[in-house]
Amino acid sequence: MQGLTDSTLPKWRSFGLHAPLRRALHSMGFKQPTSIQSSTLPLSLPGERDVVGIAQTGSGKTLAYGLPILQYVLATLADPTPAAAGASSDAEREDARPLAGLILCPTRELALQVSKHLNALVEAATPPGKKMRFAGIATLTGGMSEEKQRRLLHRGTGADIVVATPGRLWDMCESDDTLTARIKRTRFLVVDEADRMIETGHFAEMEQILALVRRAPSKGKNAAVDVVPTSSITSGGSSMQTLIFSATLSKDLQRNLKRRNRNRKSRGGSTLEDLFDKIDFRDDDPAVIDLTPERRMAAELKETKVECLSKEKDLYLYYFLLRYPGRTIVFINSIDGIRRLLPLLVNLGINAFPLHSQLQQKQRLKYLDRFRSAAIDASAAVQGRSTGTASVLLATDVAARGLDVPGVDHVVHYQLPRSADAFVHRSGRTARAGRSGLSLAMIDPGEKRVWRELCRSLQRPDDTAALPIEYSFLPALRERIELSRSIDNAVHNQAKAAHDESWLKQLADEADIDIASDLDGGDSDVDGGGRSGNAGGKSKAARKAKAKVEGLKAELAEMLRRPLSARGVSHKYITSGSRAGFVEGLLADEQHESMIGVMRSTAEDDLAEAGRQGKGRKKAAAAPAAAPAAGSDASDAESAGDSEPEPEPRAQQGKKRKGAPAGRGRAKKARGGRP
Numbered sequence: 001m002q003g004l005t006d007s008t009l010p011k012w013r014s015f016g017l018h019a020p021l022r023r024a025l026h027s028m029g030f031k032q033p034t035s036i037q038s039s040t041l042p043l044s045l046p047g048e049r050d051v052v053g054i055a056q057t058g059s060g061k062t063l064a065y066g067l068p069i070l071q072y073v074l075a076t077l078a079d080p081t082p083a084a085a086g087a088s089s090d091a092e093r094e095d096a097r098p099l100a101g102l103i104l105c106p107t108r109e110l111a112l113q114v115s116k117h118l119n120a121l122v123e124a125a126t127p128p129g130k131k132m133r134f135a136g137i138a139t140l141t142g143g144m145s146e147e148k149q150r151r152l153l154h155r156g157t158g159a160d161i162v163v164a165t166p167g168r169l170w171d172m173c174e175s176d177d178t179l180t181a182r183i184k185r186t187r188f189l190v191v192d193e194a195d196r197m198i199e200t201g202h203f204a205e206m207e208q209i210l211a212l213v214r215r216a217p218s219k220g221k222n223a224a225v226d227v228v229p230t231s232s233i234t235s236g237g238s239s240m241q242t243l244i245f246s247a248t249l250s251k252d253l254q255r256n257l258k259r260r261n262r263n264r265k266s267r268g269g270s271t272l273e274d275l276f277d278k279i280d281f282r283d284d285d286p287a288v289i290d291l292t293p294e295r296r297m298a299a300e301l302k303e304t305k306v307e308c309l310s311k312e313k314d315l316y317l318y319y320f321l322l323r324y325p326g327r328t329i330v331f332i333n334s335i336d337g338i339r340r341l342l343p344l345l346v347n348l349g350i351n352a353f354p355l356h357s358q359l360q361q362k363q364r365l366k367y368l369d370r371f372r373s374a375a376i377d378a379s380a381a382v383q384g385r386s387t388g389t390a391s392v393l394l395a396t397d398v399a400a401r402g403l404d405v406p407g408v409d410h411v412v413h414y415q416l417p418r419s420a421d422a423f424v425h426r427s428g429r430t431a432r433a434g435r436s437g438l439s440l441a442m443i444d445p446g447e448k449r450v451w452r453e454l455c456r457s458l459q460r461p462d463d464t465a466a467l468p469i470e471y472s473f474l475p476a477l478r479e480r481i482e483l484s485r486s487i488d489n490a491v492h493n494q495a496k497a498a499h500d501e502s503w504l505k506q507l508a509d510e511a512d513i514d515i516a517s518d519l520d521g522g523d524s525d526v527d528g529g530g531r532s533g534n535a536g537g538k539s540k541a542a543r544k545a546k547a548k549v550e551g552l553k554a555e556l557a558e559m560l561r562r563p564l565s566a567r568g569v570s571h572k573y574i575t576s577g578s579r580a581g582f583v584e585g586l587l588a589d590e591q592h593e594s595m596i597g598v599m600r601s602t603a604e605d606d607l608a609e610a611g612r613q614g615k616g617r618k619k620a621a622a623a624p625a626a627a628p629a630a631g632s633d634a635s636d637a638e639s640a641g642d643s644e645p646e647p648e649p650r651a652q653q654g655k656k657r658k659g660a661p662a663g664r665g666r667a668k669k670a671r672g673g674r675p
């Protein structure tokens, strides 16, 4: 073992991991185990116990279950099963080899990520110069070529570890006896995100897969079935170890918050009972390691909220993305919502990518990759684009669990999810592995009850601080958003007209009627215009619609070029503006890149500063009773003719340092019109 002595990684030494694994941990920079790893490893290594591990998001659960499996693979390299040793071909050897591990995950992205994580460890564990990796990992997920997955599964003497989503795995099992037989004798069964995996009605195939690893009653608990011919295997091996992991394992967190539930109390309980019902643990008393923190979230996660009208969410989201550039995942409850918001943000120059289940798998991976690899560089803000510094993933809950994208700064709940566990998992896409992060909940009046239920489910008071907002930017942002919406409507009309036109043309062709003159510029009936999909060219209306889209785009580009200024900033004579500290900030090069008048700062810093200021001026800061302020306690009712939220009394100005500006007194109600 080159360059690695027992003293290199003292914190890992007590687990007795094989040298290649310690080498890999060393080269990947994992200097010490996380809490869940150090608590479960002594129990979960080969030959030990069944383990149920519950720990906060981003705490390293993948390695907690991955290391024992890889430890087992390394041990069997030196000591293959007798049947495998006596086999004369790779296929025979594969038949005779039990699977080292079967890892079940709820989403394709998560399965691919787990494989990638374990593969990286295997690669790092392989001595330099050696081509053969010591463990083969096959990923079986839907949306990708089954044939290719089958090839990788059976390569050589077969994969050691299978990482799979239940649907694709079961499909393949139905036509692959070798796979089925190897699963029946798997040495490790891992159920990641276990509460989700066994939730009734989610994965019909889970029942069948779990039945494969259940022991046949006739064999009894201690029957040895590990080294027997494949054909005679009818039930799971007796030495299987089961490792169950999740960040949440409580039925109360799964409760539908949107449904009024009078029997709330009786619904509590633990998913553990369901697990014991559904999974045939070999251990009579599996070890349960529960490291759930009090608030159920990572300690490094800061939480905030914006209370605003539903129709104002786009505005506050845009404000947040501009004010705090970085990598942000925005969770939206419906795919239609993503389809609406995506063009709106893209028109505004935001690097936004969609992720939902109706995208092809290739596209899902492509967008995730672009989100992951987008350069977050403050200096990338370019003329004509509002920002080049944000990377935004607009996602449904398909991205809520398990996804580990390094460097996600913020999670935004554009709408509240339907259950508290979804809220915990969504929020956990940031503040991972000891990093800081922020979760922002956007709450409209209709969601106030759900928010209260959510806090109750999480057993905490509603003490989430409101996001400080510099209200004087909002009129200009609103104008941009409205223009972006108009562009989207115009593009939609254009496309619709193109569709109508080609349909009309098709009908005309079928009836042998010539409508070319209309399409060439006569008085077309096609309203709104659009692209003609035929050789006759475009109708007058289509040309008009195209010109309208181009005109609006040019107008927005011009608008985006104009700087955004906070109230009190003078463009003509910089030093004459009334905004305190503005010039000092400019001189110190601490001004925000695209919002003139506020400092570069993080949302976490601004929250902390607002908290400090708020303590001293709680009474003075109370919002006017007549209109709900964003971030203040808005009315429960979706009031008719909802007026614009009154500006927050004290505008926040970003991170305050020594000599930095203090908040300017009360801002006046924001005016519309151009800045």
Ligand SMILES: Nc1ncnc2c1ncn2[C@@H]1O[C@H](COP(=O)(O)OP(=O)(O)OP(=O)(O)O)[C@@H](O)[C@H]1O
Pocket (backbone or CB within 6 Å): 029, 030, 031, 032, 033, 034, 037, 055, 056, 057, 058, 059, 060, 061, 062, 063, 246, 247, 401, 402, 403, 404, 406, 428, 432, 433
């Ligand atoms: N011992 C360690 N030291 C430092 N970083 C680690 C360690 N173990 C894992 N990590 C890193 O922590 C990050 C989160 O790990 P992982 O995805 O396994 O978390 P998780 O607990 O499964 O999260 P979730 O509940 O969201 O699925 C990963 O980027 C991983 O590389």
